[in-house]
Amino acid sequence: MSTPTTRTDATITDITVTPIAVQDPPLLNSVGVHQSYALRAILQVRTDAGLVGLSEAYGDDPTLDRLNRASAALAGLSIWDLNGLNRRVAVALGEVAPDSPTELAGAPSVAKAIASTVSAFEVALYDLQGKATGLRVCDLLGGAVREEVPFSAYLFYKWAGHPGAEPDSFGEALDPDGIVAQARRLVDRYGFGSLKLKGGVFPPEEEIAAIRALRDAFPGHPLRLDPNANWTVETSHRVAEQLSGVLEYLEDPAGGIDGMAQVAARTDLPLATNMCVTTFDDIPPAVAAGAVRIVLSDHHFWGGLRASQKLAGICETFGLGLSMHSNTHLGVSLAAMTHLAAATSNLTYACDTHSVWQVEEVIEPGAIAVRDGAVRVPPGPGLGVTLDEDSLARLHEQYLRCGIRRRDDITPMRAVHPDWTGARPRF
Ligand code: GKR
Numbered sequence: 001m002s003t004p005t006t007r008t009d010a011t012i013t014d015i016t017v018t019p020i021a022v023q024d025p026p027l028l029n030s031v032g033v034h035q036s037y038a039l040r041a042i043l044q045v046r047t048d049a050g051l052v053g054l055s056e057a058y059g060d061d062p063t064l065d066r067l068n069r070a071s072a073a074l075a076g077l078s079i080w081d082l083n084g085l086n087r088r089v090a091v092a093l094g095e096v097a098p099d100s101p102t103e104l105a106g107a108p109s110v111a112k113a114i115a116s117t118v119s120a121f122e123v124a125l126y127d128l129q130g131k132a133t134g135l136r137v138c139d140l141l142g143g144a145v146r147e148e149v150p151f152s153a154y155l156f157y158k159w160a161g162h163p164g165a166e167p168d169s170f171g172e173a174l175d176p177d178g179i180v181a182q183a184r185r186l187v188d189r190y191g192f193g194s195l196k197l198k199g200g201v202f203p204p205e206e207e208i209a210a211i212r213a214l215r216d217a218f219p220g221h222p223l224r225l226d227p228n229a230n231w232t233v234e235t236s237h238r239v240a241e242q243l244s245g246v247l248e249y250l251e252d253p254a255g256g257i258d259g260m261a262q263v264a265a266r267t268d269l270p271l272a273t274n275m276c277v278t279t280f281d282d283i284p285p286a287v288a289a290g291a292v293r294i295v296l297s298d299h300h301f302w303g304g305l306r307a308s309q310k311l312a313g314i315c316e317t318f319g320l321g322l323s324m325h326s327n328t329h330l331g332v333s334l335a336a337m338t339h340l341a342a343a344t345s346n347l348t349y350a351c352d353t354h355s356v357w358q359v360e361e362v363i364e365p366g367a368i369a370v371r372d373g374a375v376r377v378p379p380g381p382g383l384g385v386t387l388d389e390d391s392l393a394r395l396h397e398q399y400l401r402c403g404i405r406r407r408d409d410i411t412p413m414r415a416v417h418p419d420w421t422g423a424r425p426r427f
């Protein structure tokens, strides 16, 4: 790239990657239960112009190792050179081990390990570009097609508290009444206009009953159910038959492109995925097999904001719907997700977010929040959010103390159910 001479140019001088741990409630899923703390990493990318770009990434040990290795290779990179970022990260990581920080977003791969590393820095570069120009990230991504991004209430079965701890403020939800009460609370508080239930936890009949109870309690809300591939193809058929016409979409009922295609062949219920299509290489076989009708994007593992826009274009070409996936995250990620969704015209489904489950935050309050079921794009330059340095220090201390270094939903479940394996499909 030729040397830019504009006054908005800046190059990277140094990068800080700070691992943090945030309290997380005992949310249940097909693999097990959330640990008491979820790990994230906060990136601060500094430039010779005195700007600091922010980003938020996974915070497990293998991710931190990759972020630190890549950081060492980025000094001198222009904040505009996103292709250079891709090249430098790929070279710095070399023969990186295949890895994925979550078991619920497809198989680990080298491509994914590189993509998630690129993404973490790319978001910070966009934040810097915005701070250098006064533009918002959504404007740098082509302009906002919506100023308010709808999000869906993410309902979870959950225990009252982590074993041995006091009940948390969210309360227990282990049956249809508990799920409806949880939904009521989230809808009343945040105004959500659609509801997603994380399933694959209890026998499907119980989850069908929960969906029916939600339908009765919220007749106008689109509903989704996501058992994270914890059902066989046969079970998926049975559930799809009963929930056809009730759900907006059924997410990852069965595992793999082949399993999903077998389910899709016998139902008119739209199937969605964040498990069998998680890289660009997955798209041709999934399209050929007719496995899914909706893909959930996630900039954290698809390779960043630009890669997510490329995914959006491919989905448009093949007539696939586009939604957005989430893992446990804080406000920096919520800002990035919101800017991306604001600038992506065919992202027409309400996005997922775990943010309602987090009682701790790393950004200063006020810039970003779910209101009336949507997040308004922050008006400030870049991501439009400001790091709260005291919170960052406190959450880093919490990380050092908590001892958790990798997401593991199986071990805490095994502490309660010693025979638990987390093996899928269970039903
Ligand atoms: O946080 O337990 C969870 C979710 O199950 C998450 O890990 C999934 O990746 O929400 C995700 C999904 O839609 O599959």
Ligand code: MG
Pocket: 226, 228, 251, 252, 273, 274, 275, 325
């Ligand atoms: Mg999912």
